[in-house]
Amino acid sequence: MSVTQAExxxxxxxxxxxxxxxxxxxxxxxxPETFMEVGxxxxxxxxxxxxxxxxxxxxxxxxxxxxxxxxxxxxxxQDIATKAMAKHRVPFLPNTIGLNWAGPLILAMxxxxxxxxxxxxxxxxxxxxxxxxxxxxxxxxxxSAQCKAVKDGDEYVINGSKIWTSLGSYAKxxxxxxxxSTDGPNKYAGLSFFLxxxxxEGIEPRPIKKLTGEYGFCxxxxxxxxxxxxxxxxxxxxxxxxxxxxxxxxxxxxGGQAGGLAMMDLSIxxxxxxxxxxxxxxxxxxxxxxxxxxxxxxxxxxRGNSHMAARDKVPxxxxxxxxxxxMSGKLRSSELKRRMCQFALSLQGANGARYVxxxxxDGGLWQRSYLNAFSGTIGGGTSQIQHNIIGERVLxxxxx
Amino acid sequence: xxxxEFSEExxxxxxxxxxxxxxxxxxxxxxxxxxxxxxxxxAVWQEMVNLGWTGIxxxxxxxxxxxxxxDAVPIAESMGRHLMGSPFVSTTLATQALISSxxxxxxxxxxxxxxxxxxxxxxxxxxxxxxxxxxxxSFATLQGDxxxxxxxxxxxxxxxxxxxxxxxxxxxGRARLIAIAADQLPPGALTRETVIDETRRxxxxxxxxxxxxxxQLLEGADFAAIERAALLLLSAEMSGGLxxxxxxxxxxxxxxxxxxxxxxxxxxxxxxxxxxxLSLEACRSHLYRAATCxxxxxxxxxxxxxxxxKAQGSEAFAFAGDRAVQFHGGFGFTYECDAQxxxxxxxxxQYQFGDAAYHRNLLAxxxxxx
Numbered sequence: 001m002s003v004t005q006a007e008x009x010x011x012x013x014x015x016x017x018x019x020x021x022x023x024x025x026x027x028x029x030x031x032p033e034t035f036m037e038v039g040x041x042x043x044x045x046x047x048x049x050x051x052x053x054x055x056x057x058x059x060x061x062x063x064x065x066x067x068x069x070x071x072x073x074x075x076x077x078q079d080i081a082t083k084a085m086a087k088h089r090v091p092f093l094p095n096t097i098g099l100n101w102a103g104p105l106i107l108a109m110x111x112x113x114x115x116x117x118x119x120x121x122x123x124x125x126x127x128x129x130x131x132x133x134x135x136x137x138x139x140x141x142x143x144s145a146q147c148k149a150v151k152d153g154d155e156y157v158i159n160g161s162k163i164w165t166s167l168g169s170y171a172k173x174x175x176x177x178x179x180x181s182t183d184g185p186n187k188y189a190g191l192s193f194f195l196x197x198x199x200x201e202g203i204e205p206r207p208i209k210k211l212t213g214e215y216g217f218c219x220x221x222x223x224x225x226x227x228x229x230x231x232x233x234x235x236x237x238x239x240x241x242x243x244x245x246x247x248x249x250x251x252x253x254x255g256g257q258a259g260g261l262a263m264m265d266l267s268i269x270x271x272x273x274x275x276x277x278x279x280x281x282x283x284x285x286x287x288x289x290x291x292x293x294x295x296x297x298x299x300x301x302x303r304g305n306s307h308m309a310a311r312d313k314v315p316x317x318x319x320x321x322x323x324x325x326x327m328s329g330k331l332r333s334s335e336l337k338r339r340m341c342q343f344a345l346s347l348q349g350a351n352g353a354r355y356v357x358x359x360x361x362d363g364g365l366w367q368r369s370y371l372n373a374f375s376g377t378i379g380g381g382t383s384q385i386q387h388n389i390i391g392e393r394v395l396x397x398x399x400x
Numbered sequence: 401x402x403x404x405e406f407s408e409e410x411x412x413x414x415x416x417x418x419x420x421x422x423x424x425x426x427x428x429x430x431x432x433x434x435x436x437x438x439x440x441x442x443a444v445w446q447e448m449v450n451l452g453w454t455g456i457x458x459x460x461x462x463x464x465x466x467x468x469x470x471d472a473v474p475i476a477e478s479m480g481r482h483l484m485g486s487p488f489v490s491t492t493l494a495t496q497a498l499i500s501s502x503x504x505x506x507x508x509x510x511x512x513x514x515x516x517x518x519x520x521x522x523x524x525x526x527x528x529x530x531x532x533x534x535x536x537x538s539f540a541t542l543q544g545d546x547x548x549x550x551x552x553x554x555x556x557x558x559x560x561x562x563x564x565x566x567x568x569x570x571x572x573g574r575a576r577l578i579a580i581a582a583d584q585l586p587p588g589a590l591t592r593e594t595v596i597d598e599t600r601r602x603x604x605x606x607x608x609x610x611x612x613x614x615x616q617l618l619e620g621a622d623f624a625a626i627e628r629a630a631l632l633l634l635s636a637e638m639s640g641g642l643x644x645x646x647x648x649x650x651x652x653x654x655x656x657x658x659x660x661x662x663x664x665x666x667x668x669x670x671x672x673x674x675x676x677x678l679s680l681e682a683c684r685s686h687l688y689r690a691a692t693c694x695x696x697x698x699x700x701x702x703x704x705x706x707x708x709x710k711a712q713g714s715e716a717f718a719f720a721g722d723r724a725v726q727f728h729g730g731f732g733f734t735y736e737c738d739a740q741x742x743x744x745x746x747x748x749x750q751y752q753f754g755d756a757a758y759h760r761n762l763l764a765x766x767x768x769x770x
Binding site for chain 1: 402403404405406410411414643647650653654661662664665666667670671673674675677678680681682684685686688689708711712757760761763764767768
């Protein structure tokens with residue numbers, strides 16, 4: 001399937017026009033920046049309707065197979081549409097786990113029947129997905145999961161709890177890792193992977209209040225919850241392998257995602273723009289030599305990340321550690337975002353100490369973003385664990 | 401999005417260079433060469449000449465390959481990877497000066513010789529260590545068709561081997577460039593310097609009222625082009641060096657045991673090693689983005705791309721060298737440990753043509769002011 005430059009140009013114009021004309025008006029309440037921060041029903045409904053509209057107009061899931069609800073088009077068109085969303089700063093698509101992790105996983109490993117059942121609902125946001133990986137006692141150490149799944153006839157009985165389930169209260173399905181055995185040769189061998197229906201008796205998501213003071217995710221309790229055995233994906237005891245495949249999608253190391261804007265991201269350009277407006281000691285912050293040096297450093301880092309993505313497409317320019325760039329994507333981008341938001345407070349003089357309110361600079365956006373930035377540096381494996389993973393899997397250093 | 405281009409020709413050049421430097425510059429040879437008067441074994445230099453490297457950017461009409469300076473990047477990078485000393489970088493810089501600023505006569509005189517293997521060098525920096533290439537104290541006065549040059553220049557690489565040295569000096573209040581032939585230098589004009597990177601052969605060039613024909617004054621004085629070339633090649637050497645020192649660190653972390661554990665299993669060593677890896681990935685990406693801009697003649701982005709490459713690379717390589725010494729513990733404190741070779745190289749590269757702070761200062765107006 002070859003795509004002509006004329007088709008590309010035509011679609012670029014079409015997507016650009018559509019998002020310019022259809023960008024939702026300001027809803028009159030503060031919107032979250034990522035799916036991990038959806039705290040009210042009002043926010044959720046707004047974002048779900050938006051994803052539905054984007055899907056109905058053919059701007060998400062464009063490269064997914066037609067028979068399951070996609071458009072079967074070349075990836076290049078989805079990338080153009082996603083870029084147009086970012087350019088017009090439209091709201092993000094809230095079904096992130098479905099679109100980018102569970103969906104590609106089902107397309108890669110699922111049966112025909114599973115693809116027919118799940119894929120379309122993921123794209124239209126009719127079926128919201130959440131993730132049940134982390135547990136209260138085992139944050140980044142996924143292999144030690146203790147939540148139990150015991151087979152009973154054609155069902156599994158789940159007991160235990162999962163934490164950090166973003167969108168837990170709204171989700172129809174959960175990608176769930178649970179322990180089906182404790183006898184295996186190692187802790188990984190006893191894990192299995194389920195596509196669990198959330199509307200099951202005995203599954204109860206309870207919202208957790210975040211460090212920002214808002215709600216955004218749940219702790220999900222399982223109390224003799226019975227789910228059909230057919231919900232398992234991969235075989236019994238193969239859950240670790242499936243989870244690793246999922247994490248490759250989550251960390252952006254494997255392609256196949258539905259695409260679409262996943263977050264309303266603040267970029268370094270926004271920080272530079274803030275530095276022009278914000279005042280330190282009566283003068284624009286951008287005139288302060290220390291501010292300038294830090295901004296230059298942040299821009300250099302941001303461009304370095306984007307150049308890494310470009311270089312990763314040139315196999316001849318891989319280093320002796322060719323997986324380094326793809327394996328470190330989440331670590332690099334989340335740490336840069338945290339540092340950027342933290343720095344943005346220092347541009348505001350004494351107003352750096354304000355919080356979400358009309359008196360704060362940009363309504364307190366930067367303060368809230370800084371506190372929320374930890375979701376990136378902690379979620380999906382903390383930055384510290386990422387260092388271990390990269391050290392061991394990319395550099396071949398021994399495990400501790 | 402900003403892309404990175406790398407042609408098949410460049411890929412082939414890189415494969416040759418990687419292979420050549422690995423074979424010709426194992427670490428024992430690097431150490432043995434430190435004791436020798438020259439920065440490279442003359443036989444190895446001849447092989448580099450045979451590969452066409454001294455003429456890589458020399459236009460075809462002067463007997464070179466006529467490639468872009470971006471094509472010299474994989475070569476400088478591979479040499480940096482193996483701490484290979486040689487007049488390659490200084491020769492390529494002098495070539496750039498002659499191409500960008502020399503007139504036809506000077507090009508005809510020197511470029512064919514350089515392509516055929518005569519090393520060349522640049523004399524830009526002075527005793528005060530100022531990185532601004534046009535703020536200089538050396539000067540030449542014009543008397544008829546003669547120049548009288550009074551200069552004291554530092555960090556002139558491989559000067560005794562150079563057939564021609566391009567020297568900067570003020571002429572009528574403007575910074576200009578003068579090409580001096582080796583046989584025009586009076587005895588005693590060159591003194592060996594003691595520098596931190598022992599693979600280098602660095603000299604002070606000092607002349608007092610040296611008479612030279614005015615024809616040796618370069619027509620142009622494109623110091624910006626010379627700086628761009630220097631930043632690109634130094635960044636390439638740093639990228640290679642960073643990769644080399646990371647190998648040294650990993651070898652030790654995966655073979656040395658303390659308290660019954662390989663030391664690489666300790667997170668206090670593992671995590672900074674990952675930081676070094678990510679800084680290498682960034683360094684190499686900035687480098688090849690800058691090379692792409694140069695090859696494409698993308699003047700809008702080139703200066704910023706080069707200064708970013710030099711600023712980021714300088715800091716990253718120096719940090720990696722510093723940690724490499726520390727991670728080797730007691731052995732790291734000895735001359736025997738290879739970590740010091742890389743640390744010394746990193747410090748050399750950092751303080752040639754501007755350190756990280758210098759370039760960030762120059763980046764600020766490029767990036768922040770409209």
